[in-house]
Amino acid sequence: METARGRVLSVASECVPLLKTGGLADVVGALPGALAAEGWEMRVLMPCYRPLKWRLEEMEEVFAEADLFGGPGRVMAGEVAGRKMLLLDAPHLYDREGGPYAGPDGDWGDNAQRFAALSWIGARIAREGLGDGWRPDVVHAHDWQAGFTPAYMDYWGSGGASSVLTVHNIAFQGWAPASLLSALRLPPQEFHPAALEYYGGLSSLKAGLVSADHITTVSPTYACELMRPEFGMGLQGVIAQRAGQVTGILNGVDTDIWSPEVEERPYDAESLKAKAENRAVLSGAFKLSVPGPLAILVSRLTYQKGIDLIPEVLPDFIAAGGGLAVLGTGDAPLEAAMRELEVRFPGRVGVRIGYDEGLSHLMFAGGDAVLVPSRFEPCGLTQMYGLRYGAIPVVALTGGLADTIINANPAAMAAGCATGLTFHPTEPPAFAEALRRLIHLYADPAAWETVQRNAMRHPVGWETSAAAYAALYRELMA
Structure with missing residues (x-):
């Protein structure tokens, strides 16, 4: 040996x-x-x-x-x-x-x-x-x-x-x-x-x-x-x-565990067909009917994670056709705020307070985008899971989020290397603008699929x- x-x-x-x-x-x-x-x-x-x-x-x-x-x-x-x-x-x-x-x-x-x-x-x-x-x-x-x-x-x-x-x-x-x-x-x-x-x-x-x-x-x-x-x-x-x-x-991240290829409805960067099937199952699980991009939020519900920004930016995102599925637990006022959004936007916002590993896998497999609006994030794994599953990360430009996501600006799109959307500062106007960009990107199927494939091919293993x-x-x- x-x-x-x-x-x-x-x-x-x-x-x-x-x-x-x-x-x-x-x-x-x-x-x-x-x-x-x-x-x-x-x-x-x-x-x-x-x-x-x-x-x-x-x-x-x-x-x-x-x-x-x-x-x-x-x-x-x-x-x-x-x-x-x-x-x-x-x-x-x-x-x-x-x-x-x-x-x-x-x-x-x-x-x-x-x-x-x-x-x-x-x-x-x-x-x-x-x-x-x-x-x-x-x-x-x-x-x-x-x-x-x-x-x-x-x-x-x-x-x-x-x-x-x-x-x-x-x-x-x-x-x-x-x-x-x-x-x-x-x-x-x-x-x-x-x-x-x-x-x-x-x-x-x-x-x-x-x-x-x-x-x-x-x-x-x-x-x-x-x-x-x-x-x-x-x-x-x-x-x-x-x-x-x-x-x-x-x-x-452990790419053997966090892999769309081992899920119940598997897919990969070369064949994304089953991602739509996962989205349908996810929509059913949260009782959602979303015409535009279905975003997910899998997070501790805390101020550090920027969760207090969600109620401020979500109404315009919903009005533009988007939807949101939430899984997490944390500060009681923020848990209550998420539940209020579910009541306010039935069929467009679904909330599960708690944590469920199996459900989180379904959310990444079925979600079109994952929201990570953290005020500070030493490294972050959530955005890496998003990359693996082609759930396009929308992230604040801080810590490990800044190091892992290539912003889909015109230069990155022209170069064919964009993997997500970033925003700065971590405040409602910048976050809202990132969500508007998400809506516009989703409206261009070819560009959307390119970013999805780029994300899934981005190395995030050890x-x-x-x-x-x-x-x-x-x-x-x-």
Whole structure:
């Protein structure tokens, strides 16, 4: 068997298929397989939450710690769906009812300790290796939950391993009071603005940003945006100081799962006939009769996602012949606003509050366009699903949306490379104009089909992303 080019330890709070609350889990779960194709071996370290306890019976202990922030912990190794997993079993931290980050009454009060423990073990594995002799060349930490990992490597030793911190969403920063400094095994002399101190407290994300050998974000545009006050959320100065060690690498999507060719009514870029059949089924599911483009909205219903703009721009879109199918859950006022649109425009707007994976696949397969009016979007997967299925993305020009969609302006149409419609700023007039352009494009069947085919042929898998991560790892090991 060929020797791996390098060994990478991925440290994260969730990973598909074990546990998922958001896109972070998809990325962490996809990287091992994608990097294996590049010749790299990646193991994933994550907490053993209560729903995962049963998996320990099939795993082997490879690492232990007698005092892990208030109790014993051990690392159990095994393979899950082709991924080499390391589960951190620490019942005093993770064996409890509720979600990974919160219980019925809000965030767990000991989250700082819970995820410092994850980071501590990640750093110890870097420093000492596992019982089976495995030791990483690179430790790849994800978001605030693993943010202390590079800091612990910096302060307690790294065993020669390099560290990478990926920022998936800077809005979540892992704040903790300064009184926990010693309890979290952080050196008091490092509590100053250039290191651990953050507005009088601690932030695991900031700790990682100042300590990691390299920082990545999930799109090139987001990497630039994070250095600006309107996107950096207080950390823009920290990131700007490290601009030379910041890289934006787009996420990919699982093209085996998200593929129109494997749906119940399959189609591809060469034969779009069944897309019309999917549209008919989708229309029936939402009780819609739409003469023009049937747009879909599959999203968390929040201000960040720009959902409050929909009621302002939709009436003109409906008047021009368009329709909208909505699937999502989120803020109660925005859920209510979507329901009000359904009542106001019967047969043209359909709404399902909640999430249904099967229905979401039907929506992309049957939708003519997908709306993504986010105010900020680090990477975004929704627009990539739209590309795969020929549901033309209509997106705000921010973050990963700006990096993945080629606007159907006259130049792009003439060059034959347009894949969607973009708008800026993220305000009603610009969004409304993009929807008018969508109506006009739909009225030209030849142009519409060209953009659809371009979208479906646009690469959105993990191959390019994995190659970029592999190149970064090689650079850090040089």
